Amino acid sequence: MKFKTTPYHHDLLKDEDRLSAFFQAIGEYDGNIDLAYDLGCGSGILSYFLKDYFKEIIAVEINRKASECARDNLKAFDNIEVINRDVLQYDFAKKADLIVCEMLDTALIDEEEVPVLNHAKRFLKEDGEIIPQGIINMVELVNMQRDNIHWDEGAVYEEFSKPVVYSEFNFLDNINPEFETSFTLKSKRDGIINGLKITTFTKLNDNIIAGPSPMLNPPLLIPLKEKSVKVNDLINVNLKYIMGNGIESIQAQYY
Ligand SMILES: C[S@@+](CC[C@H](N)C(=O)[O-])C[C@H]1O[C@@H](n2cnc3c(N)ncnc32)[C@H](O)[C@@H]1O
Structure with missing residues (x-):
């Protein structure tokens, strides 16, 4: 068709x-x-x-x-x-x-998935289901070329840490769009870090997880202050944003 x-x-x-x-x-x-x-x-x-x-x-x-x-x-x-x-x-x-x-996008920051579901869930039966069921967000340290927040459509960057899960959401739960978290990432080499890369996986249901694809959650790169690191250094980062309010709401800093 x-x-x-x-x-x-x-x-x-x-x-x-x-x-x-x-x-x-x-x-x-x-x-x-x-x-x-x-x-x-x-x-x-x-x-x-x-x-x-x-x-x-x-x-x-x-x-x-x-x-x-x-x-x-x-x-x-x-x-x-x-x-x-x-x-x-x-x-x-x-x-x-x-x-x-x-209405998905990386970490649900730029699109309206969270506000729309928070409204629409009132019209879901008690045993009703949602597709997708939720998301899993991962973050890693990078050295990136650009100094603005952007999606990874052919972007150039070097990975500096293993990815770690920093948040998970089940869409049946009530979700506060104002999100804030802190995490520690371990540098895997000597060099200069200047950003974070966020990758979002979509849980369609209990059996199916979709990774990023060009039109579904391409990785998001977020600048941090440039910092010189050595292998095994522990880097503490605070990250906050408002889901559904756009990438301008993102704030990322060392603490
Ligand atoms: C990522 S697209 C998905 C389109 C289609 N479901 C698909 O899978 O191809 C998200 C769609 O949601 C619509 N949308 C965004 N916010 C909306 C809202 N508050 N009410 C109704 N539609 C909305 C957009 O216009 C867009 O067409």
Whole structure:
């Protein structure tokens, strides 16, 4: 089937690793389940995957052009309704068995996954589920070339420590968007460090974890003050940001 899309949603469709992770997770349902919400449906691709397993799918998309594409792409399926609205301003009439929400980005800083789910979870049945189920964030020390916060799309950097997990979220829990943590990383060589690299893994469900791919959580590089280190030095870092408030909310410093 050929999907009409905007250029951004076309790039999302081209990321096969991203799509196959969602396809597999949705395909684990038995079928004939009452209701699913597809939040931020974009071109409608995830509703298209959901249509064989759920009796009713309500797909919500804030972008008018994308919602028109989704409506057109999905018009042959009478169990899907596409609504052009901001989920944050939308109160659903019924409780769903499943919420699918792909508003993911590295560490959930730049997109609205956390505020949208905090709002939409009120419309999830008590035994309802969310895809993805959550995320795992890892951090490592690097020497990077650029001095601004940027995603790793071909960025040049040298790794200076092993990656460690610094946070995990289960989307069924209530999540405070204001995030702060401190961690210690061990330098694995002599040299100069000047940044952090954050990598996010997406837990689609208990069985499927997706690593970063071009359109799903590419690694994020964050500058730190330049510091000379020796092998096995322990480096203490404080990191804070507001999930859903953009990369400008990131603050990272040694302590
Ligand atoms: C990463 S895209 C995913 C699109 C599609 N689900 C897919 O997997 O290809 C996230 C989508 O969420 C939409 N979005 C972001 N915030 C939203 C909000 N508050 N309400 C509704 N849609 C939103 C964006 O416009 C975008 O289309």
